[in-house]
Amino acid sequence: MDFGTAHGQDVAEQAGVYKTLLESTRAIPWKIDWATMRFAYIGPQIGELLGWEPGSWRTVDDWVARMHPDDRDYVVNFCVSQSKAGVDHEADYRALTQAGGYVWIRDVVHVVRNADGEVDSLIGFMFDISERKRAEEEVLRLHKRLEMLSLTDGLTGIANRRMFDQRFQAEWNDARRSRKPLSLVALDIDYFKQFNDGYGHVKGDECLQRIAHALKEIARRPRDLAARFGGEEFILLLPDTSPDAARAIAESCVQAIAGLRIPHAGSEAGDAVTASLGVGTVVVAAESQPVDFLEAVDRALYAAKAGGRNRIETVPGTPAP
Numbered sequence: 530m531d532f533g534t535a536h537g538q539d540v541a542e543q544a545g546v547y548k549t550l551l552e553s554t555r556a557i558p559w560k561i562d563w564a565t566m567r568f569a570y571i572g573p574q575i576g577e578l579l580g581w582e583p584g585s586w587r588t589v590d591d592w593v594a595r596m597h598p599d600d601r602d603y604v605v606n607f608c609v610s611q612s613k614a615g616v617d618h619e620a621d622y623r624a625l626t627q628a629g630g631y632v633w634i635r636d637v638v639h640v641v642r643n644a645d646g647e648v649d650s651l652i653g654f655m656f657d658i659s660e661r662k663r664a665e666e667e668v669l670r671l672h673k674r675l676e677m678l679s680l681t682d683g684l685t686g687i688a689n690r691r692m693f694d695q696r697f698q699a700e701w702n703d704a705r706r707s708r709k710p711l712s713l714v715a716l717d718i719d720y721f722k723q724f725n726d727g728y729g730h731v732k733g734d735e736c737l738q739r740i741a742h743a744l745k746e747i748a749r750r751p752r753d754l755a756a757r758f759g760g761e762e763f764i765l766l767l768p769d770t771s772p773d774a775a776r777a778i779a780e781s782c783v784q785a786i787a788g789l790r791i792p793h794a795g796s797e798a799g800d801a802v803t804a805s806l807g808v809g810t811v812v813v814a815a816e817s818q819p820v821d822f823l824e825a826v827d828r829a830l831y832a833a834k835a836g837g838r839n840r841i842e843t844v845p846g847t848p849a850p
């Protein structure tokens with residue numbers, strides 16, 4: 530019996546089994562020779578996944594060239610430094626397909642050292658993680674949407690009280706640093722209870738929507754914000770806005786609402802929908818509080834109500850422009 534041949538056959542058979550195993554998994558095996566930086570092997574599955582034939586993967590440059598440009602620097606630097614240090618690692622990146630698309634890959638890399646402890650080669654597996662990435666992106670998208678919804682008023686689609694509170698605090702802090710005037714315009718629809726009673730809640734909702742839309746058109750500078758404060762009350766946050774400019778914006782609100790000509794037979798302030806407004810401007814001092822300013826503007830609004838409605842009142846002591 531020729532043991533040598535039998536042993537040789539066993540080894541060959543075993544190698545065949547391993548090759549079949551490697552090439553029938555969904556993960557794509559590969560090997561790079563460290564000295565030459567050439568692919569010693571890449572599984573044929575790569576052709577199925579990316580469209581590039583196995584033979585076209587010659588050197589690491591082919592790998593780098595077929596990576597999304599935005600991922601390239603980070604992934605290459607990371608993999609090279611880990612490999613040089615002899616540390617096993619993994620990296621996620623988008624691989625270019627022959628058709629011009631991208632597939633998310635997780636590359637899991639093992640650093641093989643020779644008897645002297647020097648890096649001999651890299652072997653690894655590429656996994657197609659597109660599904661997982663899609664799921665992650667979907668979660669992120671839903672999260673952003675949820676966050677946006679939590680800051681938006683459901684009826685009118687403009688900012689809600691929560692968003693106003695956040696932005697007001699941020700602008701307050703900014704105004705304190707910059708010493709630039711910060712203005713608020715608070716607006717409450719007149720005799721809205723009678724409107725609902727006379728025309729019904731659906732028309733009431735429609736009225737709120739139209740007014741919200743008009744206010745959003747007025748608060749149009751990038752940092753301005755029109756928000757529904759609650760019920761039939763709205764508020765405009767106007768950073769870097771002088772008392773005169775804030776007053777002019779309040780007047781625009783009055784005109785815009787008049788321009789909508791929403792009939793309101795039950796109003797004692799006219800035969801169309803009107804609003805009462807409070808306006809205030811502050812140059813923020815170190816010790817002053819946003820809530821005090823907001824309350825002062827709200828008091829001006831109620832002074833406008835008490836004064837007969839369909840008018841604008843200004844917070845007393847509003848600083849000169």
Ligand SMILES: Nc1nc2c(ncn2[C@@H]2O[C@H](COP(=O)(O)OP(=O)(O)OP(=O)(O)O)[C@@H](O)[C@H]2O)c(=O)[nH]1
Nearest residue numbers: 717718719720721722723725730733734760761834
């Ligand atoms: N249709 C509709 N009505 C609302 C909504 N939110 C608040 N309201 C109504 O707004 C009305 C507010 O009434 P009041 O607070 O008495 O104020 P008003 O009738 O406008 O009186 P003045 O503000 O004093 O002129 C109530 O009838 C609420 O039901 C809403 O989302 N949709």
